[in-house]
Amino acid sequence: MAEASATEPESRDRGSADRGSTDLGSADRGSADRETAGRQTAGPEAANPEGAGPETAGRERADDAVIATRALTKRYRGGQLAVDGLDLTVPAGSVFGFLGPNGSGKTTTIRMLMGLIEPTSGSARVLGRPMPGAARTVLPGVGALIEGPALYGFLSGRDNLLRYDAADPAADPRTRRARVSAALDRVGLVAAAGKKARAYSLGMKQRLGLAAALLQPRRLLVLDEPTNGLDPQGMREIRALVRELASDGTTVFLSSHLLDEIEQVCTHAAVMARGRLITQGAVADLSAGARGRLVVTTPDPADAARVLKEQGAGDVVAVEDRVTAEPPDHDLAEVNAALVAAGVRVRGFGLERASLEDAFVALTGEGFDVAG
Amino acid sequence: MRAPSPLWAFGLLRSELLTTFRRWRTLALLGVLAAVPVLVGIAVRIETSDGSSVGGAGGGGPAFIAQISNNGLFLVFTALAATLPFFLPMAVGVVAGDAIAGEANAGTLRYLLVAPAGRTRLLLTKYTTVIVFCLAATLVVAASALVVGALLFPVGDLVTISGTRITYGEGLGRALLIALVVAASLVGVAALGLFVSTLTSSGIAAMATTVGLLITVQILDQIPQLHALHPYFFSHYWLSFADLMREPVYWDELVRNLGLQALYAAVFGSAAWARFTTKDITS
Numbered sequence: 001m002a003e004a005s006a007t008e009p010e011s012r013d014r015g016s017a018d019r020g021s022t023d024l025g026s027a028d029r030g031s032a033d034r035e036t037a038g039r040q041t042a043g044p045e046a047a048n049p050e051g052a053g054p055e056t057a058g059r060e061r062a063d064d065a066v067i068a069t070r071a072l073t074k075r076y077r078g079g080q081l082a083v084d085g086l087d088l089t090v091p092a093g094s095v096f097g098f099l100g101p102n103g104s105g106k107t108t109t110i111r112m113l114m115g116l117i118e119p120t121s122g123s124a125r126v127l128g129r130p131m132p133g134a135a136r137t138v139l140p141g142v143g144a145l146i147e148g149p150a151l152y153g154f155l156s157g158r159d160n161l162l163r164y165d166a167a168d169p170a171a172d173p174r175t176r177r178a179r180v181s182a183a184l185d186r187v188g189l190v191a192a193a194g195k196k197a198r199a200y201s202l203g204m205k206q207r208l209g210l211a212a213a214l215l216q217p218r219r220l221l222v223l224d225e226p227t228n229g230l231d232p233q234g235m236r237e238i239r240a241l242v243r244e245l246a247s248d249g250t251t252v253f254l255s256s257h258l259l260d261e262i263e264q265v266c267t268h269a270a271v272m273a274r275g276r277l278i279t280q281g282a283v284a285d286l287s288a289g290a291r292g293r294l295v296v297t298t299p300d301p302a303d304a305a306r307v308l309k310e311q312g313a314g315d316v317v318a319v320e321d322r323v324t325a326e327p328p329d330h331d332l333a334e335v336n337a338a339l340v341a342a343g344v345r346v347r348g349f350g351l352e353r354a355s356l357e358d359a360f361v362a363l364t365g366e367g368f369d370v371a372g
Numbered sequence: 373m374r375a376p377s378p379l380w381a382f383g384l385l386r387s388e389l390l391t392t393f394r395r396w397r398t399l400a401l402l403g404v405l406a407a408v409p410v411l412v413g414i415a416v417r418i419e420t421s422d423g424s425s426v427g428g429a430g431g432g433g434p435a436f437i438a439q440i441s442n443n444g445l446f447l448v449f450t451a452l453a454a455t456l457p458f459f460l461p462m463a464v465g466v467v468a469g470d471a472i473a474g475e476a477n478a479g480t481l482r483y484l485l486v487a488p489a490g491r492t493r494l495l496l497t498k499y500t501t502v503i504v505f506c507l508a509a510t511l512v513v514a515a516s517a518l519v520v521g522a523l524l525f526p527v528g529d530l531v532t533i534s535g536t537r538i539t540y541g542e543g544l545g546r547a548l549l550i551a552l553v554v555a556a557s558l559v560g561v562a563a564l565g566l567f568v569s570t571l572t573s574s575g576i577a578a579m580a581t582t583v584g585l586l587i588t589v590q591i592l593d594q595i596p597q598l599h600a601l602h603p604y605f606f607s608h609y610w611l612s613f614a615d616l617m618r619e620p621v622y623w624d625e626l627v628r629n630l631g632l633q634a635l636y637a638a639v640f641g642s643a644a645w646a647r648f649t650t651k652d653i654t655s
Binding site: 076111114115116118135136140142147148149150151152153154163165166167168173212 | 383384485
């Protein structure tokens, strides 16, 4: 079943063909394979540290990871443990999805990575340097959208960007206006650039926040819920932008509570719940961890359920004309034949690919929207 | 990594000054301050139009008010004496209290720090901007008073507190010096406000706390039983600027005032730095 889900790239709307065929994350494949699949910008080890032999994997993770944390922990005053012993590794060149319900510690983690919050213990390295210690050299290479955009309402969109750019010591004042215009253009805000930011809609504010993250060429983009408040068209545009940036070699660290969003754009993902990292790895591996389900559509659900049980299927659930079950180990063609032979009128028979949500439920034993 | 420009701090300062002085609120505060000399001037003009002196025989009202009808330049001193106890420090308290807390409240602080503005540099930039505002506010009061005084009253040579005569030109010089001393008198409140601003993520709370402290100190400064503490209140020597109108100038309290302001700036500036550079930014 793992193969079945991993070799169906066309079903996951990756946008561009070169990225769609990468079979991202099947860790058993060689890194050269990946290199030919359209990752010219990042080196093979950088693109896939897991692809290296097990004896070197540890060292390469530490060297090439864009973000690497070791036992990162944050306990707020008052004793609340927000992040508990986090070991996170974000490979260079990846589009990394950071998943978890609200209150699971995602934002606290991001704030520690950006030097806004001091960890209680543990360490974090961003772009190979320790945070928050090396903030001054690290952060000019990082564009960030943290917990939604924040703007000066009394300034125009353009003036907001000029101000944020002026705060960056590494930004060249001579190219400031041109870079601001380019960033506005990239997020489609040129027409509204002269308007006061307080008159912006949430979607426009979100775009302006993204523009601020794109003022300079960045090695890492940290985007916390970037499609929040956007309409479906805006969400598609942002996803396209993320893919475009990633294809330029920028590592994108994307937090979201929308699982299908992560599935659509991310190559790697990590899942947090209650301050702990539950799992991390390539997206295909994560959803492969959860088995797909066999789905039979039939007007005879009771008979179908009985036959499926006889065939060795587990966890048979019949809802109206739909019967789902854990697929048995033998050939599904035989299962279908058995159904037909038993007189079940089969209208639909297929394997539903395991989604990341299934993986999440399998990992946590609970629904995704449950706040930790 | 690109090398930071040595002049980058000034880029941030320039942006900060532009941002502060383009705010409607800042302009409104300066507008109110500019209106004070106009009101005082018109009031004095009406009261003295029948030839009587201001406040009757007993005087009363801010320092120098009785001399305004003789020489418009005294409106500058009167306006500064009238605004220094409350209007000026309140305006400074609003700007200083909002400096960090307002950015935290709007969420823009995290983006400035991620830019990365640098915490120490951002704090220095903020303090410098507040000091510039102190100067601007004082100069607005002085300039408004100078214009209103010249329009409503005769100008010319003037008599100092000590009774000597000085020329109008020298009087202008003294007025400028007094404005600078008044601006320097606000440095302590500015540091106090900035420190309060690092303690909270609510701009309104920081402004209210700073202005509240200002009023409290002014009241305590009036209670005779607290006499021993008075020399340590930042407002205690504020009105000593009048000594600049003596001939020769009486420097004792002026120097004590400036020393006290420097002490406040050092103590609360350090406290603000210690707080801001270690603070978790969760807003």
